[in-house]
Amino acid sequence: MKGKPYHKANTTSKPNSKNSPKQKRPTPDRVTSRDSAEELRAGDRIVVTIKRLGINGEGVGYYRRKAVFINGALPGEVIKAEVTKVENRFIAAELKQIEKRSPYRMDAPCPVFNICGGCQIQHLSYEGQMAAKEDIVREAFSRYAGLENVRMKPILGMEHPWGYRNKAQLQLGMGPDGMIAGLYAADSHQLVDITGCPIQHPKVNEAVDLARKVLQRLQIPVYKEKSNQGLVRTIVVRFGFQSEELQITFVTSSDKLPKQEQLIKELRLAIPGLTSIAMNINPKNTSLVFGNRTVILWGEDSIQESLGDLEFTLSPRAFFQLNPLQTVKLYEMVRAAAGLTGKETVVDAYCGTGTIGLWLAPYAGEVRGIESIPEAVEDAKANALRNGRSNTTFYEGYAEELLPRWVKSGFSPDVIIADPPRTGLDSRFIEAVLRTKPKRFVYVSCNPSTLAKDCKDLLDGGYSLEWVQPVDMFPQTSHVECLILMVRKE
Numbered sequence: 001m002k003g004k005p006y007h008k009a010n011t012t013s014k015p016n017s018k019n020s021p022k023q024k025r026p027t028p029d030r031v032t033s034r035d036s037a038e039e040l041r042a043g044d045r046i047v048v049t050i051k052r053l054g055i056n057g058e059g060v061g062y063y064r065r066k067a068v069f070i071n072g073a074l075p076g077e078v079i080k081a082e083v084t085k086v087e088n089r090f091i092a093a094e095l096k097q098i099e100k101r102s103p104y105r106m107d108a109p110c111p112v113f114n115i116c117g118g119c120q121i122q123h124l125s126y127e128g129q130m131a132a133k134e135d136i137v138r139e140a141f142s143r144y145a146g147l148e149n150v151r152m153k154p155i156l157g158m159e160h161p162w163g164y165r166n167k168a169q170l171q172l173g174m175g176p177d178g179m180i181a182g183l184y185a186a187d188s189h190q191l192v193d194i195t196g197c198p199i200q201h202p203k204v205n206e207a208v209d210l211a212r213k214v215l216q217r218l219q220i221p222v223y224k225e226k227s228n229q230g231l232v233r234t235i236v237v238r239f240g241f242q243s244e245e246l247q248i249t250f251v252t253s254s255d256k257l258p259k260q261e262q263l264i265k266e267l268r269l270a271i272p273g274l275t276s277i278a279m280n281i282n283p284k285n286t287s288l289v290f291g292n293r294t295v296i297l298w299g300e301d302s303i304q305e306s307l308g309d310l311e312f313t314l315s316p317r318a319f320f321q322l323n324p325l326q327t328v329k330l331y332e333m334v335r336a337a338a339g340l341t342g343k344e345t346v347v348d349a350y351c352g353t354g355t356i357g358l359w360l361a362p363y364a365g366e367v368r369g370i371e372s373i374p375e376a377v378e379d380a381k382a383n384a385l386r387n388g389r390s391n392t393t394f395y396e397g398y399a400e401e402l403l404p405r406w407v408k409s410g411f412s413p414d415v416i417i418a419d420p421p422r423t424g425l426d427s428r429f430i431e432a433v434l435r436t437k438p439k440r441f442v443y444v445s446c447n448p449s450t451l452a453k454d455c456k457d458l459l460d461g462g463y464s465l466e467w468v469q470p471v472d473m474f475p476q477t478s479h480v481e482c483l484i485l486m487v488r489k490e
């Protein structure tokens with residue numbers, strides 16, 4: 001990199017701002033051979049001021065009004081970077097040198113931080129992470145909903161933002177020293193061994209490591225995608241923070257598990273507190289981890305966990321929030337947003353094991369949950385019984401199919417809660433919401449971009465956005481959970 005000139009952008013300008021560098025001739029010390037971003041080529045050197053973090057944790061700045069994404073760069077930093085890609089809408093560049101360092105930059109505690117794709121911002125202090133996440137949310141509402149000044153409540157963070165995850169889902173593979181359990185490196189198919197992940201609960205780390213050693217000792221073959229040989233693809237460990245129960249699920253390419261009895265015996269001996277051992281069979285090479293069939297190999301078919309005074313039963317495939325401490329804060333905000341008086345009919349769409357609906361049930365007249373995974377619906381029903389929430393009913397199906405059907409037959413809820421996956425809401429679901437016109441629509445999301453896009457459709461359909469509440473469910477990563485309250489305009 002020595003000897004190559006750095007092309008400086010006017011980094012104080014926002015894209016589209018009136019002071020855009022486009023109108024100015026570069027001053028002599030900024031003269032470059034590239035007058036426009038379009039002329040940049042891979043290998044060019046540029047200097048960029050980082051304005052904010054992008055949705056994947058990359059630093060985002062501008063060069064001649066075009067967005068530049070630089071992995072590892074932090075807001076407020078001035079970065080010397082080498083262009084790696086020039087696309088129509090953005091430039092990707094590699095961090096070469098930090099000219100001005102963020103006061104929030106720190107050494108990442110995890111030894112594999114630079115290669116593991118799990119966390120993106122361990123090198124940013126927690127204070128810096130909170131500010132950056134608020135910015136990510138603001139940016140999403142500005143970009144996708146056209147809202148420049150959303151009423152945003154301060155992000156709800158964690159007192160101790162480590163060891164918070166109750167579940168690990170790790171790919172198995174073979175490394176030079178034997179079997180490894182890990183995550184793929186960012187943008188690659190290279191498996192990074194993860195031992196002692198600092199955002200996992202220590203009990204989860206311990207169970208993963210012990211189970212991996214047992215598999216290796218018994219020479220249970222690891223699945224190899226390339227050759228379509230072998231058996232165990234993924235290990236999933238879930239730990240109940242309150243119950244201290246442990247569930248291990250092996251995702252396998254077939255149900256022909258060798259040395260099954262010995263495996264169970266050794267796992268039980270090696271891992272104290274083990275409650276359940278399951279095998280989920282996924283014969284297909286898809287991006288979905290789980291297949292449709294789960295077999296309980298030993299112990300209980302589910303583990304128990306509690307949130308507040310509610311107790312839950314969790315089967316291996318059922319969705320359950322990963323950060324139980326923050327989940328309680330999130331659900332309390334949902335309750336505040338729902339504004340219940342004890343009489344309302346509430347829909348809990350995308351309800352998982354029914355957690356939000358059950359949380360709200362004592363404050364509502366009736367709650368109907370919708371969930372697409374059959375086992376989760378069964379769990380939700382069992383959870384309702386167990387917790388005496390007799391005013392709840394849980395339905396198996398797709399929210400975008402069931403809600404329109406209910407609305408067509410005259411069902412008219414007062415409050416709809418939606419907590420969809422990252423892809424956001426289906427347009428058929430939004431249409432049904434707009435047709436049935438609940439007074440309040442509470443949207444919980446782990447993806448600010450799809451949240452803001454869907455919010456725009458609801459704004460256009462006669463709702464106002466009352467407030468946005470970010471909740472830090474995933475410290476050390478660039479992910480941010482958000483909750484919004486939308487109210488029907490009269």
Ligand SMILES: C[S@@+](CC[C@H](N)C(=O)[O-])C[C@H]1O[C@@H](n2cnc3c(N)ncnc32)[C@H](O)[C@@H]1O
Nearest residue numbers: 319321350351352371372373398399419420421
């Ligand atoms: C983000 S989780 C939320 C679960 C729950 N609200 C909670 O807090 O634990 C989304 C849930 O939606 C379910 N799901 C995904 N697509 C769905 C669809 N089209 N209709 C209904 N449920 C769906 C998933 O199985 C998952 O349980």
